[in-house]
Amino acid sequence: MKYDYVIAGAGCAGLSLLYRILCDHQLSNKRILVIDKDEKDKNDRTWCYWEEGKGLFEHVVAHQWPTLRFTNTEFTKECHLQKYRYKMIKGLDFYNYVKAFAKGFSNVQFSKEAIQSLKMEGKLCKIRTKKNSYEADYVFNSTGLFHPEMSEENTLLQHFEGWVIKTDKPQFDSSIGTLMDFSLEQTHGTTFMYVLPTSETEALVEYTLFSPSTLEKEEYSRMLKEYIKDTLNIENYQIKHTEFGIIPMSLAEFAPVVQGHERILNIGTAGGNTKASTGYTFQFVQKYTSQIVEQLLKNEYPAPKLSFNQKKFKWYDRTLLQVLIDKKMDGKSIFSSMFKKIDAEDILSFLANESSPLLDLKIMSSVPTLPFLVSGFKQLR
Ligand SMILES: Cc1cc2nc3c(=O)[nH]c(=O)nc-3n(C[C@H](O)[C@H](O)[C@H](O)COP(=O)(O)OP(=O)(O)OC[C@H]3O[C@@H](n4cnc5c(N)ncnc54)[C@H](O)[C@@H]3O)c2cc1C
Numbered sequence: 001m002k003y004d005y006v007i008a009g010a011g012c013a014g015l016s017l018l019y020r021i022l023c024d025h026q027l028s029n030k031r032i033l034v035i036d037k038d039e040k041d042k043n044d045r046t047w048c049y050w051e052e053g054k055g056l057f058e059h060v061v062a063h064q065w066p067t068l069r070f071t072n073t074e075f076t077k078e079c080h081l082q083k084y085r086y087k088m089i090k091g092l093d094f095y096n097y098v099k100a101f102a103k104g105f106s107n108v109q110f111s112k113e114a115i116q117s118l119k120m121e122g123k124l125c126k127i128r129t130k131k132n133s134y135e136a137d138y139v140f141n142s143t144g145l146f147h148p149e150m151s152e153e154n155t156l157l158q159h160f161e162g163w164v165i166k167t168d169k170p171q172f173d174s175s176i177g178t179l180m181d182f183s184l185e186q187t188h189g190t191t192f193m194y195v196l197p198t199s200e201t202e203a204l205v206e207y208t209l210f211s212p213s214t215l216e217k218e219e220y221s222r223m224l225k226e227y228i229k230d231t232l233n234i235e236n237y238q239i240k241h242t243e244f245g246i247i248p249m250s251l252a253e254f255a256p257v258v259q260g261h262e263r264i265l266n267i268g269t270a271g272g273n274t275k276a277s278t279g280y281t282f283q284f285v286q287k288y289t290s291q292i293v294e295q296l297l298k299n300e301y302p303a304p305k306l307s308f309n310q311k312k313f314k315w316y317d318r319t320l321l322q323v324l325i326d327k328k329m330d331g332k333s334i335f336s337s338m339f340k341k342i343d344a345e346d347i348l349s350f351l352a353n354e355s356s357p358l359l360d361l362k363i364m365s366s367v368p369t370l371p372f373l374v375s376g377f378k379q380l381r
Contacts (some may be wrong), residue, residue, distance in 0.1 A: 001032045002135040006127050009116055009142035010036035012047065012282060013268025015098040017289040018304060019056070019138055022105055027296055029109050033134060035127070036366030037114035040099070044319050046162065046204060046244055049282040050084040050348050056286065059253055061091040063198040065177035068348075070339040072182035072332065076121070079344035084346075086177050087209070087281070088196060088204070115143055120261040126156035134221035138302065140292070141258070147254035149179070152212045155250040156189070156325055158279040159219035162206035163228075164241040171234055182309065182332045183231065188215060190324065190331025193227055202240070205232070208333055212325060219246070251325070251379075255337035265303050267292070277320040278351055315355035320375040328371035340367040 005021070007014045018034060020052070027159075064085040069078045081294040102308045113129040118139055166291045178195040185191065189211030197203035209215070209224045228234050247269075254272035258264040267273065273284040293302035306314065325328050340346055342363055349355040350363050364372065 001033075002031075002124075004030040004137050005032045006110060006125065006136040006139045007032060007034045007142075008118060008127065008135060008139055008145075009270075010034050010038075010040050010110070011142055011144040011287045011379070012094070013271070013289060014038075014140065016057075016285050017267060017292060018102060018108070019098045020154050020289050020293045021296070022102060022108070023056075024293060024297065025165060027105055027293065027335050028105065029311070032078060032105075032109070033136070034102075034110045035113060035115055035129070035134075036110075037112070037370060039112055040095040041092070043090055043243075044149050045091040047091065047282040048086065048194075049089075049117060049280060050081075050086045050352065051221065051283060051286075052083050052085075055087075057097070058236065059095045060089050061087045062093065063088045063196070065175060067176045068344050069178045070180050070182075070335070071178065074336070075340060075346065077339055078176065081345050081348075083345060084348055085111065086179070088198070096175060104207050107204045115145065118145060118258070118264050120259070120263055123263075125261070125263050131161065133228065135265065139207065139264045140267050141264055141271050142266070143271065146266055146276070147248075147257065147259050148250075148254060152246055152251050152254050154320070154325070155248055156210045156212060157214060158208065158210050158245075158247040158249050159214045160206050160208040160245055161224065161246075162194070162204050162243045163224055163239050164202065164204050165228065165234070165237040166240050167201045167234055167237045168291060169236075170200035172200055172203050172326055174199050179230070180335060180339075182336060184227070186277045186330060187373050192332075192335075193231075195232070195306075214246065228358065244296070246280070247274060249274075249276050249279055249321055249324075251276065257275045259268055262301075262303075265292075275317055275351065277317045277324070280351065310353065315376070315379055317349075322375035322378055326375065328375060334367055338363060352372065 007018055007054045064087040067078055067080050068086055097175040100256055115129055117128045118141060125136045125139045165172055174197045181193040194206040195203055205221050226286055254270060256271045268285055269281060273288050274281040292302045324331055
């Protein structure tokens, strides 16, 4: 069976791209096959991100925060956002929303199977699963089939366990999201808590670390219990939902195009859309998939090239990660230094690759220069 596009992987990137294609009347009649090994019927993750105004997936935003808090043992800063809103989307709401929308298109098919290989033969892409084989003009791949090799030398893991807790009496201010609480022991590496309340009695509390390896399962639970009791001062609560995740924060090159197979294009984490120094991916997937659609509409090769500005931000990003990997400075000191001197909204703008050169300089001068210079040069080589 031959398709215009095969979308390999129906997670954040695959379904974002599908939705954007179907929203455009010039592309919405393309024959599309979406393949995923999973049903995508579980709330397997929660995405938080920030953007200006209303985004394409506003319908499924579960909550948004106009104020963000940063805290450590020495100071607490709150920032009332002007331009951005910090938003949360539940994975299952997103999957259901896009799949329900796609049901209205008879030219779109879904198949639940594991892809075994993706390659080009002549001008066509060949997709092979255990039972079937398909052909397509283009494959947009977000599976891990082409992930680069990662090691302790070039990669940190962002690993976390999050609990959605429900308290028996009002405990939270749902207008304030704690982006980072660094008042924790930093024994294993960069360690902080997110506290994202969605009502007076409900919040996502997430114990997050950047380090070379994960911890024993019980350690995440122990730290969450301790934090909820001792820092949030909450005794009685129910755990409504748990999630565990590992996001690679890597200097390895996630290639946007599969080498030697120029019509197999990687998207999402596989395509380098994960910001190496923070793990944030959702907003970069949105920008990337929207660029892909623009190029498809212009009948241009749909692998967006990095602009000069994007290359600059990639270099900043890799420099920050190199500092963390080489332990030239720890994450707590870097982020504390930044948040102490700079407005959180400006930091968000920098981390979203949307800051001006002047702001970039201001942010760079908020952290000690030497470790960043050394790592910056290392990244230029
Ligand atoms: C628990 C968790 C929480 C996160 N929270 C945030 C957050 O708050 N903000 C943020 O910006 N980022 C977050 N991330 C990081 C990132 O946004 C997500 O990992 C995001 O889902 C990446 O999108 P993706 O499309 O690249 O990969 P995925 O969403 O993982 O999609 C890949 C898909 O490919 C499928 N697949 C894999 N192999 C095969 C195969 N061989 N055959 C067929 N299908 C296959 C998988 O089943 C999956 O559905 C989080 C990650 C996790 C794990």
